[in-house]
Amino acid sequence: MEKVRIGILGTGGIAGAHLGGYRALLDAGYDRFVLNGLCDKNAARRATFAAKVKEMFGVTPQEFDSAEAMAASGAVDAADICTPHAFHHTTAIACLDGGLDVMVEKPCGITVKASDLIIAAASRNQRLVAVAEQVRRGVKARAMNWAVNQARMIGDIRFWSVVGFSSWDFAAENYRDAYAWQWRLLKLLTGGGMVFDAGAHFADMMLYLFGPVEEVYARTMTYQQPLIQSPELGARPMDVEDTWVSTWKFANGIVGQYSWSFSAPGEAVATQIFYGTGGSARDRGGWMHTFQNGGDLTLADGTRRSYEEIEPMFRAQLDATERERLFPHGVENDMALECWDFIDSVLNRRRPEISAEDTLRAKAVCLAIYESATAGVPVKVQDVIDGKVSAYQDPINQHWGI
Template identity: 40%
Template structure:
């Protein structure tokens, strides 16, 4: 079967998906054809269609509206790279038209929106994937192996993950203020860094350490950032600082904090501790652990993640390497879209399902909910909707 694919939303991240599709097309041309592209901004969709026609014979059809795409084409699957407030609307429309669907992270703007997507997939009997590139890269794959198979670090017990940056200076000239985009408005984006890049961190910690049970979070905005909407100067809604304490079902605990408002000193600490040693990542919180990370054991032994990756590859053998890095691909976007395409072809669940996406995003939402409640919250109660004070206005805005 050649999967007939639609790409919906042709902005920033769609370009990374497109590079992944181009690499897969070169390695396994019969796996899929990009049949249609759609963006409310037709120029963006036309540009993606033109790029795709450089690596497949036929240019994809171009649409400005998903309803038109679904009426005019016979696609098997859709890859949705649209703003957060549209994920459930576009996803449900595609699922109800019988397509398998992959949705960019965070899978839904709220927990309730995500549950609607999952229910639509169940009703339609179609696969629902959360697009998650980070865990598929060599660093996180090797970290998972050294923790769970090599058991180099003993029992995982704690982590300390902190990053701060200086504030962005507001421009002196009002005309140069950044335009209001969907990310700056919590009713459109669902939240700031906790939920946005934080979706990657939440997926990574679930992948490495399992489910989080309880969360205590504080979320703050210390330096309102002016942005321009039409002719008015308004403020970016997003938090610039948060501190979260996470408690896992396994007994592990972790401290995750981030601040984009802090002058004078940049902080960057990413350390995961087990009973026998630590994994120390000099990279950023949201795209790691990277191969530049080190393992430091209790007896003073230091091992680089890059060397451990070579050991992991050797131990995997040809079949294991083909499973984790098919066609030698190591780019997380190429691997994520390959998993989605083969899940559709083989009618099996993708590695990161809609439910996985829900469980990861519920950790981020639990941080906002804990802040709203002024107390620790159980992630299960955020998932089942008993705790939703932070998300309620967003659900009301989108009639979810």
């Protein structure tokens, strides 16, 4: 195959960001793909997106209104799936059964069972599933991972604290009326609130940095319950968490506390800090995308090491092979790198850096937060992966027949 013919499925917000990634690859001289298909059940969003593709790439992709139609068309080899979470498994399985490879936006399946169905469909069709998870791929996140895990600048990690408290009005018109929020605030469509949404990036980074998580203990709260008019479910009050408190125990003994709220009027707080035997590392961003904007160290003797010092040290120790592995064709944009990993894995029939199986381990930590909050006791992440603990997910599975 000379070029992978890609079909973008779900032409909303993040699909637009993927376009930027594909464009950055072309700009870097990498052209082993062509955007040949677009699929969205909403004709207006699809048409707007088609115009954007024409403007950015000079091509006119074929348009489809269902995953099944796109998979049967013969127009594409691979699908880039950017739908709401409830439709990840339905669209991915239709594509895989139609012989396409797929990249599914995080958090892959809406439940563990939905992810298992995607993995089974890939296996029976001998197709691959990449997960669109960009945060760890950017140069700043890679540099901070190197500082912590290879250069061991803050020694052995002991514990961390990640807290973010602010006020976010989910009753405001722009949240209630925009499609992207009409599904994000309803459990049956999204699977969970920001623990599961932005939290998917956070969990991926925590496992990337510190290894597997063994056990979680959590409480979740829903203080805001505005009425949502969902095109798929009708009128329902918001029912996902807007606040949570959780503790994580990693297999290697590291302990973390991850607590967040969007219903905290008054002073806003956003801190991500990681402590080791030799000092601490503080994240520079305000959101859950750990180290996406770099981080700064304070060593045990009080010495500061800023991100501006860390990045050149990281770059200097990369040999040519490692540089090409992490930043192929000189690309350092995280969204472009996730698109490249997908295309290259399709072309070379290799496992992508983040497969559906890999992401399940991270996503299961997010689901363990809900399962612990539902059961009122600590929950083993492996029990969530094995389906032994599923009371929180059961209604989602029942609703969608998973």
